[in-house]
Amino acid sequence: MIDELKALDGFRDDVRSWCEQHVPPGWREAQAGADHRQFAEFHRWWGAELRDGGYFAPHWPTELGGGGFDLLQQVILFEELARADAPRNSLYQVALYNAGPTIIHAGTDEQKAKFLPDIVQGAVWCQGFSEPNAGSDLASIETRAVRDGDEYVVTGQKVWTSMALEADWCILLVRTDPTAPKRKGITYLVMDMRSQGIEIRPIKQSNGQSEFCETFLDEVRVPVAYRLGAENDGWGVTNSTLASERGVVIVELAERLRRNGLGAFIDAVRTWTDEAGRPMSSDAGVRDLVARRHAETAVLRQLLLTMVTNIVRRGGVGNEASIVKLVYSELLQGLMNDATSLQGLSGQIERPPVMSAGWETGDWMYDYLNSFAWTIGGGTSEIMRNIIGERALGLPREPGVA
Amino acid sequence: MPALSDAERDEFRDSARRLLADRSASGQVRALLDDETGFDRSLWSSMAELGWFAIHIGESHGGMGASYGDLAVILHELGRQVTPAPVLGSVLVGAEALIRSSNEGLAAELLPGVASGEIVLAAALAGESGSHAPDRLTVSCTTAGPTVLDGVARFVLDAHVADHLVIAAANGEGGVTLAVVDRSAPGVTVEVEPSFDRTRRLARVTLDQVAVDDARLLGRPGADRALFERLVAVGAIGAVCDAVGAAERVLEIANTYAKERFQFERPIGSFQAVKHHLANMLVDVESSRAAATIAIDALDGGDDPRSAAAIATSFAGPACTRVAHTAVQVFGGIGFTWEHDAHLFLKRVRLDEALFGTPAWHRQHLAAELLDGEPSV
C-alpha cells in the first residue's frame, strides 16, 4: 500500500503545489463568526476554485465532469488538502457523496444527464430522510406521497435536514404504500427545493449554529420522472446511499483529525500549564493521554489504508466502513473531550466559531459539542454496533426490529 | 528482502493454519500445560521442515530472505492456536540479535541453526523487576580484563528449552552489552518460574561470574544500547502479532457461542448487550490488526521500529486483552472454568501485553517524542 502510494508521488506534488497557490492564507480568521450567507458565499467560491483545479468531484469519472481519480489518488488528494489546511468542501457533501453516487447507481440515463452535470457545477443538495418519529428506525418514515398522474403529491415533515436553507435539491424518502410492511412501501424521490409547499425552519443547534432544519412539506408536487429506482423500492436505494456516505469520506476526515485535531492538541499541551502553573507536558497522566490518542490516530489511519487497499484489490466497500465510522466518531469525540477537560476554565469562554473548518475549528469545547454530530448523525454509534454485530459477525437480529 | 506475494502469503497462512489445527488443537495444547518443558519437539520439527523459522533470515545464513511480514503470519497463527513453541524468543528476537549484530562470525555460526530449528535461542532483556529500561537491567558486565557477566535476568521467554541465551547486561552509564551465552555453560542457571500463561514459560536466568569470549559478543561492550532497544521493540511487535491472532480466534469462538447459546428462548447474541460486546471485540481486533501492520511495515520498510512498536503495543496490548476479557464475560459460567479454553486465550494475551514493556511504558516513549523534542509542526 505504502509502495502504491509512493508510486503516486508526482500526483502528490501536483496537488501540493496547487494547494500552495490556492488555499487562501488566513481563511480561518476570515471565517470566524461567518453567518449563513457568508458561509455559503465562501463555499461557492471555494467550490469553484476546486472545480477549476479538477478537485471538486475527484471520485467521479471525467466524462461526468469528475476528476477521474482512483482511490489512491483520492487518498493523496485528501491528505494534501488536510496538510494544507484547506477549507472543508462541506456545503456539497450530500451532493457529491450521497445524492450523486445514488443517481449514478440507481438513476436512469435521463436522470443522470439531468442531475449530475448540475452537481459538478455546484448545485447544493440536502437529505430529507429523518423525521420526528423516524431516526434510527428510518424505515418508519410517515411522509406520504400520493400519485397524481405524472406527479407525486408529498405531504409530511422532515427533520435535521442539514443545509436545507442553501439547498437546490433534496433526496427525499416518502411512503407510497402505507399498507405494506414498513420497508416495502418507501419510495426515493428527488425534490426541487424551490417547489411550492416547502417551508423550512432552521433549528438552533447546541453549538449555536443552525445548519439543520425542520422541513415541512405541504402537497409538494414532484415529477414521477424524478423517482430513483422503482416505486416502493426506496429502501434498497437508500442503503446504497448510506454505504457511500460511510466510505471514502472518512479518509479526508481522518486525515484532518490527525493533523488539525491531534496535531493541534499536542501543540496545545506543549503550551498549557496546570492549575499549579506547571507545564502540562510534564504531567504523567497527560503524557499518557497524548500517547494514547496518538496511537489511536495512527491505528485509524492504518484501518483506512487497509480498507482502501481492500476496496482496490477486492472491489467494493465491506463491513469495514461501519467499523471505521465508529472508530472515527469515538476518537474524534474522545480527543475533543480530553482537550476540553484539560483546558479547564479558559476553554469555557465562547469565541466566534471558525466556519468551514470541519470538525477541528481549534476551539475544543465547540468541537466537542460538534462531535456528537458523528456519534449521532449518519447512524448512531449504538446502531453502528448493531450493524457490525449483525452484518460483520452474523449475529441474529433483535426480535421486533425487522 | 523479497517478500512473499499476496497469494504465496495466503497459501502459507492456510498451510500453517492446517498444521496447527491438526497438531496444536486444544487437547494437545492442554497436554503440554502440565508437561515439565511444555515443548513439543516433534511439532517443532514439522514447523522447521515447512520452513517457518527460515522465513526472514537471509539466504546467506540458510534462510529464505523473505520479510518480517511473512514471519508475522506465523506468529499470528501461533497466537490463534495458543501454541506452545519458542518461535517468538528464538526466531524473532533471538535471530534479530544476530541479524543486526556486527559479529558476522557469530551470525554465520548460529543463524543457519536457528533457521533450521536445530538451534533454539532465548533473549534475556529484562531485569529482576521486569523492566526493559537499560539502567534497570540486573545483569552487569565488567570489562576490566575479560568480559564477565554477573547477576540475574528474569522473565526470559522459554529459556529452559534454549541452547543459547542472548544476554543484555548493564554496562556503565546507560550502556548495554549484548552477549551470547550457552545455557549449559558453567555459572549459568535457568529456573522456570510459575506463570499464569502455561503455553509459554518464563525463566529466571542467573549468571555467576560468567566469562564471555570476545567472539560471543554481539557488538562492543557497553555500546549495544541501540541494538538492545531494537530487540525490545521487535519483541514487542512479535507479541502484538501473537496477541492479535489469539484475540481474533477467541472472538470467533465467542461469536459462535453467542449464536448457539439460548436463554429466554433466544440466542444470547440477539441481546444487544451481548451483540455490542462482540461488535466492540471486532473493532478491537481489526484495530489491533492495523496496529500490528503499522509496526510490521516499519520493520520491513527499514525504519527504526521503536515508535511503531510503541504505537502497536500501547494500542493493541490493552485492546487484545479487552477482547479476551470480554469473551470470558460472553461465555458466562463456562468461561470461568479451567475446562473451557477462554482462560488460555486470556492468559496468553495478558502475557503478550506485558512481555516487552507495558503499554504505559511504551506510551512514555511516545509522549517523550511528541512533547519533549522540537515541535513537529
Ligand SMILES: Cc1cc2nc3c(=O)[nH]c(=O)nc-3n(C[C@H](O)[C@H](O)[C@H](O)COP(=O)(O)OP(=O)(O)OC[C@H]3O[C@@H](n4cnc5c(N)ncnc54)[C@H](O)[C@@H]3O)c2cc1C
Ligand atoms: C448534526 C446532524 C446532522 C444531521 N443531518 C441529517 C440530514 O441532513 N438529513 C437527515 O435525514 N438526517 C440528518 N440527521 C439525523 C440523523 O440521521 C439522526 O439523528 C439519527 O439517525 C438518529 O436518530 P434520532 O435522532 O431520531 O435518534 P433516536 O433514533 O431516537 O435515538 C435515540 C437514542 O436511542 C438509541 N437507539 C435507537 N434505536 C436503537 C437500537 N435499535 N439499538 C440501540 N440503541 C438505539 C440511539 O443510539 C440513541 O442513543 C442529522 C443528525 C445530526 C446530529
